[in-house]
Amino acid sequence: MTAPRRSLLPIAAWLLLAGAAALAGVRISPAWGKLLSLIVCAGALRIAFRAAWLMARPVHAARDPQRAVVRLRGEINTENAERITQRLLAALSDSPTVLEIDLAAVSRITHRGTQAFFDVVRAAKPIGVPVVISNANPQVRAALHGIGLDHVLRYTNSD
Structure with a gap:
């Protein structure tokens, strides 16, 4: 068959x-x-x-085949920050042109959870990979802004 x-x-x-x-x-x-x-x-x-x-339904091709999209969900906190860091760093290991972190399904991020984003930005900057945060809710954006990551991250609200 x-x-x-x-x-x-x-x-x-x-x-x-x-x-x-x-x-x-x-x-x-x-x-x-x-x-x-x-x-x-x-x-x-x-x-x-x-x-x-x-x-x-048609399957749309990715806008950029080298774009790495990591979709996170739930709460980002002390318990899962290290695992999320490893997941984001693994996405960087494929040498993408852009690392997009989709936070549409993230309900909350704690201060310790923001450490994952610091680690990824620290690893992405030397290799020239921009980090884009997409679909972040106001609480998550405020948490990232509160620790100063607004200066090194780009935001988008489109899928």
Whole structure:
């Protein structure tokens, strides 16, 4: 079986389930049975159409193939600052033209958590890699501003 057919198989299965639920809705006599069949049919159609849409949508090429994008999430604090530092430094080891740190899913950053950004800026500056912070919420931006990283970081709010 080829790869495209294999990826269409789950969609076909969901459509088959939707058809079976619609047929059952016609044959079942109590109103609650018809309603239940309609709900199952609608759910199966939703899943099938969503899967088909995800498969059919175009995949956009990266703006810059040498751009390293690291997406962080949750809280950046004392417990995970070292792990985040290692992750950011690993992204720098591939010699990107730009290191973008996406903070859209970061809820909070503590003073100790900002140390990860200091370490990355310290490593990126000698090799000439600009560090860009994207999608930072106001609390995170204020924390980075409070320690003076605004002078060495660029900010953007686009994906």
